[in-house]
Amino acid sequence: MERTGLFKRCVAEGIGTALLVLIGPGTAAFNGLITANNNESTTLADIGVISFAFAIVVMAMIYSIGKFSGCHINPAVTMALASTGHFPWKEVFPYLIAQCVGGVIGAFGIVMVLGIDGxxxxxxxxxxxxPSTGYFQAIAIEAIAAFILMFVIMGIAVDSRAPKEWGGLVIGLTVGGIIMMFAGPTGASFNPARTFGPYVVDSLLGGNIDWIQFPIYVIGPLIGAIAAAVTYNFIASSRQLQLSSKSSHNEVVK
Structure with missing residues (x-):
């Protein structure tokens, strides 16, 4: 079977990231609109609904475009895969551009659905x-969140021994679980494109965005994702070496 061309894969990444932002942050924006109109605070139940929305759209995208582009829909994932030799460096920049453009399109989609109140x-x-989260603490939190996601991706989607038909379900539920835990201190992005799209469109349309915080959502996820990929490779290579040693020993015994 012929591999899908780079341009088409980038289109798939752009669409996937756009839909991720439309459904995930879009649900968060809708919740913010409701709580603001009712003068209420966000509850853990609200975070659960938002987390579930992210889980659903990630699952849907993996099963929809994963066969074409790998469904990275996250610059940190693309960089981590390239850093460990699972993705060609020459294709990294086109993927990153596609993901960031997709994030912006998805954010405009939220405006189309919710209007300026969104x-x-x-x-x-x-x-x-x-307010209680420090800058470097936030970087560490985002790094941990990205580490968890990338470690699972390596185990269920990259490792050739994994049951890949479960990949979408496992990764989607992992994303949802991470958001439930990490939403409070940082908003649980662990995806630079997911943060970039709403930041850009919010800024263009008069929203309240503090761009000083943006590096947190780039540095943290990149550190965490690359660390996870390297760690998983180390574990996997150790296992392969152990199996190889056992095979050699058995051959000597025979």
Missing amino acids: VLLGNLGATVLA
Whole structure:
């Protein structure tokens, strides 16, 4: 079977990231709109609904475009795969551009659905730090979140021994679980494109965005994802070496 061309794979990545932002941050923006209109605070139940929305759309995208582009829909994932030799470096930049453009398109989609209130009241679901979360603490939190996601991706989608038909379900539920835990302190992005789209469109349409926080959502996820990929490769290579040693020993015994 002929491999899908780079341009078509980038289109798939752009669509996948756009839909991720439309459904995930879009649900967060809708919740923000509701709580603002009712003068209420966000509850853990609200975070659960938002997490479930992310889980659903990630699952859907993996099973829809995974066969074409690998469904990275996250610059940190692309960089981690390239850093460990699972993705060609020459294709990294086109993927990153496609993901960031997709993020912006998805954010405009939120505006189309929710209107300007989605910007002014829902903030387009943009990720922001909690008042009690420090800058470097936030980088560490985002790194941990990305580490968890990437470690699971390596185990269920990259490792040739994994049951890949379960990949979409496992990765989607992992994303949902991470958001449930990490949404409070940082908004649980662990995806630079997911943060980039709402930041850009919010800024263009008069939303309240602090771009000083943006590096957190780039540095943290990149560190965490690359560390996870390297760690998984180390574990996997150790296992292969052990199996190889056992095979050699058995051959000597025979």
